[in-house]
Amino acid sequence: MSAMTRRAATPSELLSPTEMAEADRLAGNGPALMEAAGAAVARAIRSRFRPLPVLVLAGPGHNGGDGYVAARHLERAGWDVAVAPLAPPNGDAAGAAAHWRGPIRPFAPASLARAGLVVDAVFGAGLSRPVDGQVAETLCAIRTPIVAVDVPSGVDGATGAVRGLARQAALTVTFFRLKPGHLLLPGRDLCGETVLAEIGLPEAVLDRIGPRSFRNGPGLWRLPQPDTATHKHSRGHVTMLSSDALSGAALLAARGARRAGAGLVTLACESENAARAHRMAEPGALTLTGDWPEALLEDGRREVFCAGPGLPPDATTRGTVAALLAAGKRLVLDAGALTAFAGHPDRLHGAAILTPHMAEFARLFGEVGKDRLEAARRAAAQSGAVILLKGSDTVIAAPDGRAAINDNAPAWLATGGTGDVLAGIAAALLAQGMPPFEAACAAAWLQGEAAQRAGPGMIAEDLPPQIHATFLHVAALI
Ligand SMILES: NC(=O)C1=CN([C@@H]2O[C@H](COP(=O)(O)OP(=O)(O)OC[C@H]3O[C@@H](n4cnc5c(N)ncnc54)[C@H](O)[C@@H]3O)[C@@H](O)[C@H]2O)[C@@H](O)CC1
Ligand SMILES: Nc1ncnc2c1ncn2[C@@H]1O[C@H](COP(=O)(O)OP(=O)(O)O)[C@@H](O)[C@H]1O
Numbered sequence: 001m002s003a004m005t006r007r008a009a010t011p012s013e014l015l016s017p018t019e020m021a022e023a024d025r026l027a028g029n030g031p032a033l034m035e036a037a038g039a040a041v042a043r044a045i046r047s048r049f050r051p052l053p054v055l056v057l058a059g060p061g062h063n064g065g066d067g068y069v070a071a072r073h074l075e076r077a078g079w080d081v082a083v084a085p086l087a088p089p090n091g092d093a094a095g096a097a098a099h100w101r102g103p104i105r106p107f108a109p110a111s112l113a114r115a116g117l118v119v120d121a122v123f124g125a126g127l128s129r130p131v132d133g134q135v136a137e138t139l140c141a142i143r144t145p146i147v148a149v150d151v152p153s154g155v156d157g158a159t160g161a162v163r164g165l166a167r168q169a170a171l172t173v174t175f176f177r178l179k180p181g182h183l184l185l186p187g188r189d190l191c192g193e194t195v196l197a198e199i200g201l202p203e204a205v206l207d208r209i210g211p212r213s214f215r216n217g218p219g220l221w222r223l224p225q226p227d228t229a230t231h232k233h234s235r236g237h238v239t240m241l242s243s244d245a246l247s248g249a250a251l252l253a254a255r256g257a258r259r260a261g262a263g264l265v266t267l268a269c270e271s272e273n274a275a276r277a278h279r280m281a282e283p284g285a286l287t288l289t290g291d292w293p294e295a296l297l298e299d300g301r302r303e304v305f306c307a308g309p310g311l312p313p314d315a316t317t318r319g320t321v322a323a324l325l326a327a328g329k330r331l332v333l334d335a336g337a338l339t340a341f342a343g344h345p346d347r348l349h350g351a352a353i354l355t356p357h358m359a360e361f362a363r364l365f366g367e368v369g370k371d372r373l374e375a376a377r378r379a380a381a382q383s384g385a386v387i388l389l390k391g392s393d394t395v396i397a398a399p400d401g402r403a404a405i406n407d408n409a410p411a412w413l414a415t416g417g418t419g420d421v422l423a424g425i426a427a428a429l430l431a432q433g434m435p436p437f438e439a440a441c442a443a444a445w446l447q448g449e450a451a452q453r454a455g456p457g458m459i460a461e462d463l464p465p466q467i468h469a470t471f472l473h474v475a476a477l478i
């Protein structure tokens with residue numbers, strides 16, 4: 001786990017490369033920021049590596065400038081350092097380069113021969129086209145650990161996508177605020193350990209920039225707090241639609257909802273047999289059978305519905321969801337309830353939260369493509385619902401343009417049924433009064449945290465029993 005994932009206090013705003021350049025411009029003291037950035041890189045290296053021959057690969061922009069400063073600080077500490085410039089430095093980088101009096105080597109694979117560590121200060125936020133030619137050839141030839149300045153060269157800071165080529169870093173040192181590309185894949189993996197360094201950039205620039213992207217975590221939302229006046233009805237009632245064919249999915253979602261604090265959870269079943277099975281498996285949940293759609297629509301106390309886990313993507317599901325939407329119910333839609341509307345996300349207007357995985361997203365909105373953040377934002381604007389695009393780097397986007405990236409989900413969450421539990425958690429938080437964006441963000445974070453607690457080899461059933469411990473953990477963090 002990286003240093004940044006352990007630090008709950010990491011600021012949650014994310015800045016795109018363009019916003020970061022704006023922050024730099026607003027701060028207006030480029031050389032001082034570059035000095036602080038380069039010094040932070042050298043400090044991070046010295047605290048993790050014993051002295052080694054270092055080659056700094058320096059690009060022509062500010063990223064390269066940070067590299068020259070880091071080289072000077074390492075050399076002053078007695079390290080054996082050389083710089084390989086790709087091209088003459090421009091802007092503030094020229095000043096930083098002028099202070100470098102140590103060895104200069106050609107920017108070529110041959111210069112790597114003596115190095116025990118490479119500092120990749122070629123391109124950062126200014127990456128403007130795919131990495132190729134001499135840069136690609138030289139990066140490919142590196143056989144030592146790599147420390148990346150800002151991002152590994154070739155990683156797009158806005159999307160985490162690789163443009164041309166990027167090498168795996170052991171350590172990435174970035175400044176002021178993380179960028180989306182530090183959390184989105186494959187960027188997050190390629191960064192290795194990520195250190196966020198303070199460089200004296202005033203926080204006040206954020207008021208001017210108004211960031212709309214965030215790293216998901218307890219600082220972004222507040223969980224509902226029951227108090228002495230609380231009773232089970234006031235804690236929210238979630239109704240979970242269940243199908244006979246795949247009734248386990250609804251049961252998992254119901255368990256997630258109950259553990260996430262819903263006062264009442266009803267499983268609306270197709271048959272009395274399924275209802276009986278549900279009652280055996282989950283004695284604390286209510287069940288309902290028979291002509292349930294009409295009964296549910298008329299019951300004003302049932303505000304929040306979760307539909308999709310285990311439902312077939314057919315006309316019946318389509319009709320039920322449409323009726324619930326027309327009745328003004330607040331809906332969390334997943335799985336079959338999404339696929340039932342393939343190609344018609346406009347018909348889901350009025351839903352609160354949609355929780356598609358990549359394939360479900362593609363059926364509704366078209367392929368996700370390389371920019372998950374932008375794709376989720378576009379889908380939210382198009383459907384009017386909060387989109388929770390699932391994956392190792394789950395993105396949650398609201399129709400108003402806010403978006404959060406979740407990075408606490410361990411890979412062992414990739415097992416059948418965990419998404420059903422997630423939908424149930426989101427519905428429970430919605431039923432307890434959290435707004436849809438906050439409910440979706442909190443659900444994704446709680447699910448990741450619960451999975452970490454459950455550990456490798458967990459199955460979906462193991463998640464709900466961990467949720468109460470995650471609630472306690474959140475309380476301790478804020
Ligand atoms: N607040 C900030 O924004 C700060 C930024 N700093 C550094 O400034 C960097 C951004 O600096 P710049 O905007 O100068 O951008 P970069 O230094 O990342 O790159 C820009 C230069 O690289 C060239 N280039 C981009 N992609 C290329 C490619 N594929 N092949 C060949 N040439 C390519 C461009 O033509 C330009 O000359 C950050 O990554 C960070 O390291 C620090 O100095 C401290 C403060
Ligand atoms: N590699 C991964 N790392 C972390 N989390 C993952 C990974 N793959 C999937 N997940 C998470 O696991 C859950 C799977 O949900 P989903 O695809 O809907 O499956 P199901 O329908 O079986 O519940 C989602 O919350 C998703 O974000």
Ligand SMILES: [K+]
Pocket residue numbers: 063120121122123124148149150151152153
């Ligand atoms: K870099």
